[in-house]
Amino acid sequence: MKRMLNDPATFREEMIEGFVAAYGRYLRRVPGASGVMAAGSPVRGKVSVLIGGGSGHYPAFCGMVGPGFADGAVIGDIFASPSGEQVYRCTKALDGGAGVLLSYGNYAGDVLNFDAAQERCRAGGMDVRTVLVTDDVASSPKGKESERRGVAGDFYVFKVAGAAAARGDDLDGVEEAARKANAGTRSMGIALAGCTLPGQSEPLFTVEEGRMEVGMGVHGEPGVRSSEFLPASGIAEILVETVLADAPENAGSRAAVMLNGLGSTTYEELFVLFREVNRLLGESGVEPHEPLVGELVTSLDMAGCSLTLMWLDDELQELHDAPAATPAFARGGVDLPGGAGGEAPVSAAAPAVAGTPVAVTDELTESGVVARDALVRASEALEAAEEELGRLDAAAGDGDHGAGMVRGMRAAVEAASGAGGAAGPVLARAGAAFSESAGGASGALYGAWISALGQSLGDGEPEAEDVYRAFESALETLQRIGGAEPGDKTMIDALDPFVRVLGEAVKDNPSLPDAWQAALPAAEKGVEDTAGMVSRRGRSSKLGERSRGHKDPGAASMYLVLRAAGEALSEARQP
Numbered sequence: 001m002k003r004m005l006n007d008p009a010t011f012r013e014e015m016i017e018g019f020v021a022a023y024g025r026y027l028r029r030v031p032g033a034s035g036v037m038a039a040g041s042p043v044r045g046k047v048s049v050l051i052g053g054g055s056g057h058y059p060a061f062c063g064m065v066g067p068g069f070a071d072g073a074v075i076g077d078i079f080a081s082p083s084g085e086q087v088y089r090c091t092k093a094l095d096g097g098a099g100v101l102l103s104y105g106n107y108a109g110d111v112l113n114f115d116a117a118q119e120r121c122r123a124g125g126m127d128v129r130t131v132l133v134t135d136d137v138a139s140s141p142k143g144k145e146s147e148r149r150g151v152a153g154d155f156y157v158f159k160v161a162g163a164a165a166a167r168g169d170d171l172d173g174v175e176e177a178a179r180k181a182n183a184g185t186r187s188m189g190i191a192l193a194g195c196t197l198p199g200q201s202e203p204l205f206t207v208e209e210g211r212m213e214v215g216m217g218v219h220g221e222p223g224v225r226s227s228e229f230l231p232a233s234g235i236a237e238i239l240v241e242t243v244l245a246d247a248p249e250n251a252g253s254r255a256a257v258m259l260n261g262l263g264s265t266t267y268e269e270l271f272v273l274f275r276e277v278n279r280l281l282g283e284s285g286v287e288p289h290e291p292l293v294g295e296l297v298t299s300l301d302m303a304g305c306s307l308t309l310m311w312l313d314d315e316l317q318e319l320h321d322a323p324a325a326t327p328a329f330a331r332g333g334v335d336l337p338g339g340a341g342g343e344a345p346v347s348a349a350a351p352a353v354a355g356t357p358v359a360v361t362d363e364l365t366e367s368g369v370v371a372r373d374a375l376v377r378a379s380e381a382l383e384a385a386e387e388e389l390g391r392l393d394a395a396a397g398d399g400d401h402g403a404g405m406v407r408g409m410r411a412a413v414e415a416a417s418g419a420g421g422a423a424g425p426v427l428a429r430a431g432a433a434f435s436e437s438a439g440g441a442s443g444a445l446y447g448a449w450i451s452a453l454g455q456s457l458g459d460g461e462p463e464a465e466d467v468y469r470a471f472e473s474a475l476e477t478l479q480r481i482g483g484a485e486p487g488d489k490t491m492i493d494a495l496d497p498f499v500r501v502l503g504e505a506v507k508d509n510p511s512l513p514d515a516w517q518a519a520l521p522a523a524e525k526g527v528e529d530t531a532g533m534v535s536r537r538g539r540s541s542k543l544g545e546r547s548r549g550h551k552d553p554g555a556a557s558m559y560l561v562l563r564a565a566g567e568a569l570s571e572a573r574q575p
């Protein structure tokens, strides 16, 4: 697949720079972070709305920043959540003293990272709230609305929140308006062809000739079912029927209506489809209010569309209709803050923190060397397996697991090598660097896990028993943060059996390298077992039975990491 880019690894960075260069009259870069903020923001005494998520969805999220809409957007790599550190920096930059509302689509990776940032901001005395967007009808049944993914409904929820903040509502009010908008919003999508990540040759899923995917996600997550390919009238029927069948309680007859193209659908096709949608809505007694037809929340170059309705009462309609001006959307006359943009203190070349070399103050101890070597070997193993991990993740997720792990582990190696100390401090700083660079659910989880290992190892030279204890406690941390149990088809299914056998083995034989080798087969079997499981955590859990039949990517990468660490341990033992 041909793409206009320089290097997939710098795609996000170069994209933000070009975006800010083009739209400096609306917004500027958040200094030192992968985000943008509206020109003139934060406004003293006004609530700010920070939106965000992975890249690959333009105009979501950066294109929705400007007066009357979001005050800022923080973005990760393609389809990967921004790290907790990035969200934290953007939230702080946007605080005008009246607090910040975080709003984004409901994905495990985003929730982990935004929640971590929210906690840090609150600990620092800021008022920060969260409203998740959960509009995707296909992703969870009625009655479990709060578990649904956020898709194109993002647009309406962000617009309403931004308008409430712009008219001067306090944080309670802005939060309430956003919740109300989300409660009244429903979406459903179909795909004719999957999307391809920059730098890869194959799409994340393929759709057979004569078929289409119904209810797919906006990150290349395959649909919840496959259907025969239908003409526009048939597609419109599926979309309208599904959305109307899920209408919220007390839905009136007025609704904002959006027919959203997913990236490679022509506007002309969308209009043909909208003709049918409009007719069907009219027949069902729904009065479309200011319909939008076009690309609002895309999925790279996916072919297909989604239909979103936000049922309106007078208050929601007022906020929906309020003026706004952003790079991708304009309504009514809005004055942009004069002289903003190009001249604003844009720090386009702000250094990424993870890459900042730390002065070498002292030497690595013996255990510090082993820990660093384990990370180096893990990084090599992940690089060799990057494509395979991506393929496993594409089966039921978004295909980014290999890329995220490689980014994270490279940063971890750099951080580990940047200073001295024992295994504990080496892993503590490696974990922080990992989550900063990897993004996604696994960025937050692996990062927290590696940091927790480091913290429980402490500053001394650990014995085999100490290492086992550290693994036990880091596993607990991982489960506390992610909420996964064994059997949920996650990295836990490789790690948990490993830790249990390691504990037994260390009791019988205090040689850590031996105990490690004895425990590895349990992790390997754990990975194999995930193929028969149905995912209950993370993005793939939305696919239900369709997630069965493939090994879990996070479990597969966990085994690679553990095996690589075992090699470093065995090598250290050689005279």
Ligand code: ADP
Binding pocket: 079, 080, 081, 108, 109, 110, 393, 397, 398, 399, 400, 401, 404, 405, 439, 440, 441, 442, 443, 445, 481, 482, 483, 484, 489, 490, 491, 492, 537, 538, 539, 540, 552, 553, 554, 555
């Ligand atoms: P994302 O889902 O954000 O794209 P990745 O693709 O990098 O993140 O990682 C997906 C992996 O993360 C899954 O295969 C699974 O092993 C792991 N994972 C997801 N959610 C959880 C969770 N709550 N607890 C433990 N592991 C999880």
Ligand code: MG
Binding pocket: 393, 397, 398, 399, 400, 401, 440
């Ligand atoms: Mg993924």
